[in-house]
Amino acid sequence: MPVITIDAPKLTKEQKSELVKSFAEKASEVMGLPVEAMVILIREVDAENVGVGNILLCDRQ
Amino acid sequence: MPVITIDAPKLTKEQKSELVKSFAEKASEVMGLPVEAMVILIREVDAENVGVGNILLCDRQ
Amino acid sequence: MPVITIDAPKLTKEQKSELVKSFAEKASEVMGLPVEAMVILIREVDAENVGVGNILLCDRQ
Amino acid sequence: MPVITIDAPKLTKEQKSELVKSFAEKASEVMGLPVEAMVILIREVDAENVGVGNILLCDRQ
Amino acid sequence: MPVITIDAPKLTKEQKSELVKSFAEKASEVMGLPVEAMVILIREVDAENVGVGNILLCDRQ
Amino acid sequence: MPVITIDAPKLTKEQKSELVKSFAEKASEVMGLPVEAMVILIREVDAENVGVGNILLCDRQ
Numbered sequence: 001m002p003v004i005t006i007d008a009p010k011l012t013k014e015q016k017s018e019l020v021k022s023f024a025e026k027a028s029e030v031m032g033l034p035v036e037a038m039v040i041l042i043r044e045v046d047a048e049n050v051g052v053g054n055i056l057l058c059d060r061q
Numbered sequence: 062m063p064v065i066t067i068d069a070p071k072l073t074k075e076q077k078s079e080l081v082k083s084f085a086e087k088a089s090e091v092m093g094l095p096v097e098a099m100v101i102l103i104r105e106v107d108a109e110n111v112g113v114g115n116i117l118l119c120d121r122q
Numbered sequence: 123m124p125v126i127t128i129d130a131p132k133l134t135k136e137q138k139s140e141l142v143k144s145f146a147e148k149a150s151e152v153m154g155l156p157v158e159a160m161v162i163l164i165r166e167v168d169a170e171n172v173g174v175g176n177i178l179l180c181d182r183q
Numbered sequence: 184m185p186v187i188t189i190d191a192p193k194l195t196k197e198q199k200s201e202l203v204k205s206f207a208e209k210a211s212e213v214m215g216l217p218v219e220a221m222v223i224l225i226r227e228v229d230a231e232n233v234g235v236g237n238i239l240l241c242d243r244q
Numbered sequence: 245m246p247v248i249t250i251d252a253p254k255l256t257k258e259q260k261s262e263l264v265k266s267f268a269e270k271a272s273e274v275m276g277l278p279v280e281a282m283v284i285l286i287r288e289v290d291a292e293n294v295g296v297g298n299i300l301l302c303d304r305q
Numbered sequence: 306m307p308v309i310t311i312d313a314p315k316l317t318k319e320q321k322s323e324l325v326k327s328f329a330e331k332a333s334e335v336m337g338l339p340v341e342a343m344v345i346l347i348r349e350v351d352a353e354n355v356g357v358g359n360i361l362l363c364d365r366q
Binding site: 068104117120 | 248257260261263264265267268269272279280281282283284285286287288
């Protein structure tokens, strides 16, 4: 703990690495906790499985 | 925000559209917030990944 | 299962009842599942604990 | 990781300790992972914030 | 309700059955609730979608 | 969408502002999405409600 969860579109491995590095180090700095304590879960969500307002995201694109 | 998450069995695109439209509009009405503020995430979960009581859902079916 | 989670601002009991009734019945209708199978979790989130864009919601209000 | 989240009614500290100990050790055994890798989050949810079927849990009790 | 969510690596059906049985029965015993009230959701997460500290889990392995 | 959730210890408003600003801007940059699309939910979790390994965090401190 802390646990950070990211629900996002499909990402490349490089994008995931960059997010994990940046989020873990910023959270460690702000919370004064060791970076090793950070757990980050990435959930890639299809546009068909996201609603923004009353419409599916895939139908907005 | 608000964010609504739906963990459900496999759904068709039409079912997802109907749920998103209905949930977003009802939440907007009840909370007095613009429908555009609503974010809805749908997670389709296999019956093998769900426990109901002490048994996997796939073993109940 | 299905499990529906609602992250929303502070709500009255009446608002919660209305959301639960509407969401459970619509999900039951759309998914063809018994309404009794629905589990809904409501998480009331302070505006200080929500970011919209790069600003806390409480600082946008 | 793994991360286990428990949405439950109000619990005593003893109940939380027992759940954490039991879940972490069983998950470690089943997954073949060190028990230290386990992160468990407990969310205590009021009966007014839970819907079972189309009714609030507090109205069922 | 209660709802238990497990974010874990890829698991076999047998491992899932064992976790569901053990968690549901322990939660029922500790909380004094019927085992049938338990809902358990299992999310299998790729090592590329998990950060431990500031590094992806797949890059730690 | 994207939706970022942070389960963390009790934080000050300044810490929350800093996390929201940093996470939203980094996610926007990495994903190539407008910063306004970002929704961040912060859940402050007591040490009594967190298990690290098979022990409550409050009993480790």
